[in-house]
Amino acid sequence: MSTTAHAGTTAPPRPPVKVTMAPASSGIPGQYIVRLKPGANTFGEVVPVGVRPLYTYQRVVNGFAARMTPAQLNQLRIHPSVAAIEEDALAYAFGSPRPAGPVMRRVPPAAPTTSWGLDRIDQRRLPLNHLFSPVHTGAGVTAYMIDSGIDQANTQFTGRLVPGYSTVNDGYGTNDCLGHGTMTAGIVGGTTWGVAHAVKLSPVRVLGCDGSGAFSQIIAGFDWVAAHAVKPAVANASLGGPRSDAANAAATALADSGVFVSVAAGNSSIDACGISPASAPRVLTVGASTITDTFASFSNVGSCVDMIAPGANITSARKGGGSTSGSGTSFASPYATGVGALFKQTYGDYDTATVLRWLISATTPNVLTGVPSGTGNKLLYSAGL
Incomplete structure (x- = not known):
């Protein structure tokens, strides 16, 4: 028939x-x-x-x-x-500042050696030498912080905050009521604790005061950056949730638009390939290490982790002024974002694939202990930028 x-x-x-x-x-x-x-x-x-x-x-x-x-x-x-x-x-911030109390301290502007994370990323091996002396500062580059906002009054960012965007309709605008975004911004570009202390910072607020935000909000943040980014540009997203094809597609598209994107691997000691946007292609996914060059026990693992950076007991800017410390891959990713900004200032506005290749090839291999099988033993290195 x-x-x-x-x-x-x-x-x-x-x-x-x-x-x-x-x-x-x-x-x-x-x-x-x-x-x-x-x-x-x-x-x-x-x-x-x-x-x-x-x-x-x-x-x-x-x-x-x-x-x-x-x-x-x-x-x-x-x-x-x-x-x-x-x-x-719902997705969440992948790290939280410690609550107010004895761990908080006001720190005057000082040499960046007050941060062991900065100290670690510019040398191949321990012991730490208490120095961080980058050649470049990130000047001319804009970092889009896709997070909980940034403390607008914090002196760590004076003169370098540029307009941003908020998907959270709670009256705070792009101001940070959580503290997480202020910390991550401080690591990328704070005057005292920042990798690139002359970078411009744009708060893209997608997380509320409780540290959560819907993927629909986060995608809206990615969409805004893709439409409004002033290049050369980098972006940091220290957040995540269950694997989402839509969130992954959005993160990848932002990276493909010419904005270098670094994201946190997550803090549940599970495969980062089950997390978004950590599992997105063509973004840099960052796990965490400790001051003793040990893989952080909380860090997510697996083949989706592109590199590792300091992420335990990290000091950075505090909402309201001074400093605070916290742990999480949230605080590892911004180190890579900052180095990405240094790269773009040094070499120009290369496409994301080129920046990724350079950053990964520059890592220090096999220096960390306790790295699980199937996770690359590659520690972020600023390579004299």
Whole structure:
């Protein structure tokens, strides 16, 4: 019997798009990230009647995020312009400043040798020599801190904060009510504890005062940076959650746009390939080490970890002034971001692939102890920048 379709027959409808659900512990019920096929118009016939997008994306992905009823979701699942749908999920900061108390101390502007992390990244081996003397400062480069904001009044950043963006509608704007973003910014570019102490810093606030944010918000932050980045530019995202194809696609697209992106591997001692955006292609994923050149016990592991940097008991800028310390891969990633800024000032605005190759090739191999099998033993090195 012939299998040729008869003239005038209609092709059967395509199967509904599968909805990828987040783990129950982090999923946001009724809220979805929708990615559209290239060329589809978010505001055209795609958005179902009654659905108001929370965020729309145009640069890093083509799509939107919205709350939807089951009926509205089913409308989208059969729409020919829809490429993928996933349940939105919560992501978190991958490290926290210690609470106020005896560990807090006010530190006047001083040599960067007050930070063992800075001291470690400019030498191949221990013992530490209490020096950090980079040739360059990151001047002319802008670092986009995709985080909880930055303390606008902190003197560590005086004269170098540039406009940013907030996806968190709580009245704080891009100001930091958590302290995490101020710490990571201090490591990238603080006057005292920063790798690149003349870099410009832009707060892209995607995490709330509790340290959490939806992937839909984080993607909106990536999208804003892709649209507004003043280059040469680097970006740091010391956050993550369960693996998300949408978040990974957004992080990769930001990197492909010419913004070097460094992200934290995560703090659960699990495979970073199950975490986003740590598992995204073409971003730099950073695990953590200790002052004794030991792999940090909390750091995520595996083939998605591109390199390791200081991340335990790290000193940096404190929300409200002075200094604080904390542990987490959140504080390892900004060291690599800072070195990325030094690279771009030194050599020019190379594409992300070139920056990645240089940073990884410059690492110090096999100097750390306790690195799990399957994780590269590669320690960040600033290589005289």
